Amino acid sequence: MSRDDRQPERLTEDHGHPTHDGTAVLELRPGRKTDASPHLLDLNRHVSAEEYAAVKARRKMALRQLLDEHLHLHDMRVRTLSVRPRGWRDFPPPESVTLWQAVRITVVRFFNEHPLADLTVLTLLQITFILAWRLALKPAGIFRRRRPARRSTLAAPAFLTDPDRPPTDRELLPLLQPISLGFERPPGWRGALLGFAAIAVLLILPIGAYGSLGGLKRLASPVIEQGSLGVSMLHAAGSAAQRHDFDEAQRSFRAAEAHFAAAKEKLGKTGRTLLTAGAFIPVEPLASAAPMLTAGEEIARGGIALTSGLSHLDTTAEPTTRLRLLSGYLTSSLPHLDAATEAIRRVSASSIPEAHRSVLLLAKREMPILTDDVRRGADIAELLAIAFGADEPKRYLVIFQNDAELRPTGGFIGSFALVDVNRGEIQNLDIPGGGSYDLQGSLRARLISPRPLHLINPHWQFQDANWSPDFPTSADRLAWFYEQSGGPTVDGVIAITTSFMERLIGITGPIDLPEYDKVIDADNFYLETQTYTELEYDKEENRPKQIIADMAPIVLERVLEADRQGLLEMIDLFDRSLTNKDLQFWFADDGLQTQAAELGWTGELQPADGDYLYVVHTNIAGQKTDRVMEESIRHETKILPDSTAIITLTLTRAHHGRDGEPFSGVRNVDYLRVYVPQGSLLIDAAGFTPPSPTLFELPEPGYVTDETLRIQEETTKIHRDSGTRIWQENGKTVFGNWVQTDPGETSVATLVYQLPPGAVTVERVSDDGLDRLINAFTQEGGSKVSYSLLVQKQAGANPPGLIASVDFPRGYYPIWQSRDLERDDRGRWNASMTLEGDAMIGVMAHSPH
Structure with missing residues (x-):
């Protein structure tokens, strides 16, 4: 009979005897009848004796088939010719007695011997748990949906009563919504699915999970060996970098990269997939292997880029060229350091032996800081290259601030210099022997000084121009006073304090000044220069700052000719001095000024919401x-x-x-x-x-x-x-x-x-x-x-x-x-x-x- 010829069965008042009279009537309560849909199922339907007998007959038939399969299996074992072991493919296994044993032994061998078995078990586990979650289980108390009162009949989905029509997405969607059922097995098709899920878990866990665990344990030994070698190479690279032996550090980083790559190769595609889904089986220590190996490999790659950049500091190239090479290598290391940071973040502390957890926590805390420092270093190197004339010559007004006589931007301006730089090399250096007072006679502007300065001078002049604690404001004012005194327009102002000069001389070394009968070092710089400029200078020549003018070119020459270690020490000094404002920059170019402000170089008053x-x-x-x-x-x-x-x-x-x-x-x-x-x-x-x-x-x-x-x-x-x-x-x-x-x-x-x-x-x-x-x-x-x-x-x-x-x-x-x-x-x-x-x-x- 075709689909069009079929007529829907109707339920009569006796609950279970269908008729074809054209009118479906369903008794919901005594004395009331209503029209019913052809798609109504009677959940309280009584099973007749004939139907029960048919079910028993089908069960007996299944047992007979199982017995026939057992006999057939025995017959196959007798007649099979043995050529060579075929592993899990050898079916039926000789040691099996029943069909159930044959299947079980074969499945166990499959999980132990097949390269994709681990992936298979996890896939099955994942599907099983997703089915159990989506169809039956859910956390108690969240998005709880009340169960409707029990009714004698429920409207069944059309695709269940009409097997020839496939279900639509609209019909399936309500069935996938989670319902809070606790531990009660739901009736009908949901109960069947939940039962299937429970049986699948019981079958897969003993066979698949432990088989997968065994596979992972076999992977662990070579992975750990290569990973340990990689870690030791990282330690060696770090020690070499601390000694400033960057060539050795680079070799150690490359060796570490090779070991981590070998460990990941040993782990293989299957192992990596398993470890990604390691939450499904009890292998948490092994599940952290993949991100840890990734972190080690990325740190090694970042270290190669870092040491390559630092090694170029020893070249004889122009200073700005070396700075740009350093900036480029630092920048190229950032993607690797970011990847390592992310990989370390994914490692669970609970998966690490307790003795080593402090190291992991330290890495989680320090890796972002290291990455930010490298990013900052790259920006600093690039900005310095531009500021020191990598693209075009620059002219700067450098002011020396005596922090023993404190002023708003760092100290009294006793001396200054006009410096021309091109590609990092000093083209001209002019330091007046009379210091800032040499500009007094040529100052055209006549301004009244800020009221408190009237205690010493009611006229506003160059040496007192740093009145505002906002350095950009004071630097702009200083450049204006310098121009008003007959000086040229400058590209920026650089302010340094006495404390900065002391620490810089501590790096470049003592300065012999035989014409002054002095040897200037970090310890006596302030006292010797102060004594000369205040007491010992030639009163007739009246050039008290000449000792600064004679000393500055020597210091600058040593800075520009410094070796790699000296440059690294100076970079550290510059960074610390910029933080405590012993060194400040102002650029007339708005783009450079913005970059310098973002790095915290400009000493400006900061906005605050609170x-x-x-x-x-x-x-x-x-x-x-x-x-x-x-x-x-x-x-x-x-x-x-x-x-x-x-x-x-x-x-x-x-x-x-x-x-x-x-x-x-x-x-x-x-x-x-x-x-x-x-x-x-x-x-x-x-x-x-x-x-x-x-x-x-x-x-x-x-x-x-x-x-x-x-x-x-x-x-x-x-x-x-x-x-x-x-x-x-x-x-x-x-x-x-x-x-x-x-x-x-x-x-x-x-x-x-x-x-x-x-x-x-x-x-x-x-x-x-x-x-x-x-x-x-x-x-x-x-x-x-x-x-x-x-x-x-x-x-x-x-x-x-x-x-x-x-x-x-x-x-x-x-x-x-x-x-x-x-x-x-x-x-x-x-x-x-x-x-x-x-x-x-x-x-x-x-x-x-």
Whole structure:
């Protein structure tokens, strides 16, 4: 009978006897009938005696077939001629007695001998578990769908009642949705599938999983051997690199790469696939082999590129060519280091023996840092190559800042140089013997100096042009003053401090100056040069800075001719000096300036979304006393429940000079400026001692006020009780006042001010949407406080001690912090450090109320 000729069976009221009367009637409850679909199945259908007998007959037939197969198997064993062992292909195995034994033995041999057996078992396992998950199982309590009340009949999918029609995607999709069933076996076809899944697991796990484990163990020995050799070569490469023997390091890296490649080859495609899916079987230590081998191989490849670049530092090529070669090799190592970082991230600590887990954790922490350092090194090398004339000649104004007489950008500008460079070679070096004072007679501009400088000079000149702590602002002003004094336009300004020169001479070696009867080294550089420029110079010639002019070319020549080790030491010195601002750059070219700013070379005032602090000292008539000054900063933040934040800033300055001692045995006179978030309100100030008004000089007629200074003066407010001046500058609010400290004494100055709205955020934790789900897991609610503090260090200043404390409202406790915080006996959370460079402190606190 064709499909079109068939008529759907109907269920009658006696539940189970179909009729073909054209009307289907199904009794759902007594006394009520309704039309029924042809696709309704009766789950409570009674099985007749005839049907039960037919089922028993089919079972007996299956047993007879199994017996026939057993007899046939015995007959085949008797008649088979043995030629040679065929392994798992030899069916039936001689030792089998029943068909079940034959199949089982053959399957076991297949998993032990076939090269793709391991992959097969994992594929079957994966399919089985996916089926079990998608069709029957799911984690309890997540996306739970309520089971409908049990009904006497259910609508079956059409493709189940019509075997000639294949199912559509729309019909299959609802069947694949997970349903929470616990351990109850579901009825119908879902129960059959779950039963199949359970049987498949029981069959596959004993046969396949342990067979796979055995295969992996056979792989382990040669893999471990090659991997161990690779690790030893990495250790050898690292030792050679520390000795700066980069040729030996490169050979060791290449040997390590070969060993790791051999280990991966031993592992093979099957092993790698197994290890990728190793979570399905108990081989977690082996499952980490693949990413660990990948990490080792990529580290070796990155090391080859690194050492190749460092080895080129020994060439006789032009300095800018060597820098660009170094940048190229460093850049080429980055993809390998990134790949190694990712591979190490994938290694589970639990898969590593406990004795070696600390090494793995160290690698997880240090590899990203190493990669960032290499990336930064590549950028620095390329920028230096461009800055030193790789593409075109450059001309720079170099200023020497004496950090013993502290000024906003690092120190008093006693000397300067005009330097022309091309392809990294010095074409011209001009250092006036009279220093910065040589420009006074040729300065055309007549500007009134900033008010505090009137203590020594009411006229603004080149040596005092670094008045702003924002180095780009001061550098631009210095270039302008130099041009106004008859100098040429420059491509940039480079500022170096006395401390930088001391450390540089420590690398290049002592300098013999027989005409001065001196040998200058790192230890006596400051004292010998200061003594000559202040006391010993020829008063008739009046060239006190000539010793700097005679010494500088020797230092530069040694820098340019340095060997590989010397260059590496200088690169490290440059990096540290850029961090603590003993070395700063400003470029007239906007592109170079942007790159330098991204590397942190430019010494600019940084923007901050939260709290901000920059303490700036200016030594005015305090001689060379700042090297013997010790400072500590205590920054206390009190946060109120309404997010108002009150800051108490305490600055302690100790003068360790001895009265009457040359250069440092006098009073330190400091004009103090404190830069804080714009809009901060000064509440109180104490501990300030301004000089007598009679000591300030007045400018001569004809001098005018700089426009920027004029705007600041017009908007400046004065705190009545302390005389503290308050103005806005570079997007910050500034508090300015005087602190004077005698030798052997200690000065303490205090500022109390309120941060502007928005500097501290207090917000309620939402109870809706995603936040509600997160709170359910974290058991959080209530409100949280977010606070951050950016502290900038002044260039040239001795690193001060910093204690930053945060006092949260009652009931708040830190849940995240950028640094380790300790709680004191007053309940405040404190962070302590020595401020070697700019620092960021962040903390978030939570209250359940």
